Amino acid sequence: MPVSAQFSVDRRRFLVTSAGAALATAVLPGCAASVDDNSSGSGGKGGGTLTVMTTDDPKTFQPQAEKALGMTIHVIKTDASKLNAMLASKNPPDVVRGVGALETPYFAARGLMTDLDPYFAKSDVLKVSDLDPANDVWRFDGSKQGAGPRYGLAKDYSQDSMFWYRTDLFDAAGIDYPSDTEPLSCDEWLDLGKRLTKRRLGKVKVYGLSAGGMGTFAQLTYMTASAGGSLFAEDLASVDFSSPEALKALRWYLDYARADIGPSVANPNPDGWDWPTYQANRMAMAVDGYWFGGTILGDAKVAENSRFAPAPQMGSHRISPCFGATGFWIPRDSKNKDAAWKFFEWYFGGKPAQDRAGGGWGIPSLKSLQDELPRDKPFQKQAYKVQRHEMQYFATLSFTPYAQISALDAVLNKVLPGAIKSATSAGKVADDLNQRMNKQIAYGKDLVG
Known part of the structure; x- marks a missing residue:
């Protein structure tokens, strides 16, 4: 891109x-x-x-x-x-x-x-x-x-929920490569991230998984949709993190962040984005779409050890969106x-x-x-080959006209760090997110008329 x-x-x-x-x-x-x-x-x-x-x-x-x-x-x-x-x-x-x-x-x-x-x-x-x-x-x-x-x-x-991975890190851990055509479940993906993470003296030296993609809200949107639900109401005028599908996605993210196996809103990547870390052999899997291959091409050694994989799925409704x-x-x-x-x-x-x-x-x-x-x-x-096969699962996920994505991500960035560190339940986090985001969305709806 x-x-x-x-x-x-x-x-x-x-x-x-x-x-x-x-x-x-x-x-x-x-x-x-x-x-x-x-x-x-x-x-x-x-x-x-x-x-x-x-x-x-x-x-x-x-x-x-x-x-x-x-x-x-x-x-x-x-x-x-x-x-x-x-x-x-x-x-x-x-x-x-x-x-x-x-x-x-x-x-x-x-x-x-x-x-x-x-x-x-x-x-x-x-x-x-x-x-x-x-x-x-x-x-x-x-x-x-x-x-x-x-x-x-x-x-x-x-398709921004697909991911790249380093074969040399998979080989060193004795782990089989993901399929080129069949997606991992999000739980399988999380388990792989835990197994691929390397620590030294209690500190992460190699991230097993970077799941940030195009932002936390976007990733939660896709996971909720894969589980068969939607973060937005049908009229796009509110969010509901309390639905079974959205709660499943939210719990997954909280588990991911608390496991400390990759960058999160509570512990951002000090490199600023995935490439420097991935290039330095300190990131095993990175949620970055096909465009990341243009960056990989610039480093022959990284290119030799890189492969692309389908978007993992939270449920049986397979989708692979673009954000x-x-x-x-x-x-x-x-x-x-x-x-x-x-x-x-x-x-x-x-x-x-x-x-x-x-x-x-x-x-x-x-x-x-x-x-x-x-x-x-x-x-x-x-x-x-992987990308051509994945195209059939493209889906347009409607975004609300009443708020900007950055404003909703800002709410997540404010609420999630404390919840991650305090072990707050997903249900309580969902209630807080619903209250804060729906207030912003309602204000935007009033402006549009």
């Missing part, structure tokens, strides 16, 4: 910096907006200036974009507070980088995103029939995610929608998309580019 190893850190930093930005000043009434009547479907006339808010280094795309599109590209570094202010003043960037799986309902429900369906209908470059189903996380019909208008497009994606699908969207109040769509066609359907596909940093957004995924190295061949 990233264009560099630093991207994983940037992605997490973006989610964190969004925590305090409730977009209260940018709330607009009603459901998401459609394309303006004077917007055409495909391309633009060239010339002019296009403003793009992104985490990408301008040097990596700005000159190429200006040459290919015949326009000036003005780049603004991703900044949640700045974006909120620009949206509120109705003078937003023309193109905004975002995390489709977690942000689409929030911005769409506030009427801040452009409906891209008319553009797709007229485009000769980007066809709905060529879109991977993971792009459905960029859809929201006002009630659920995965249906309704398309509001953005993923540059690539991963990223990072890409771009066009604000409703963009003054340059035609040029923005021209950028979309170049970025998502032109040479940049082809180059990304061959780099192994994520699964291409377009099905027609997925055969370009790298298979030169043995670990890439194995990961490609």
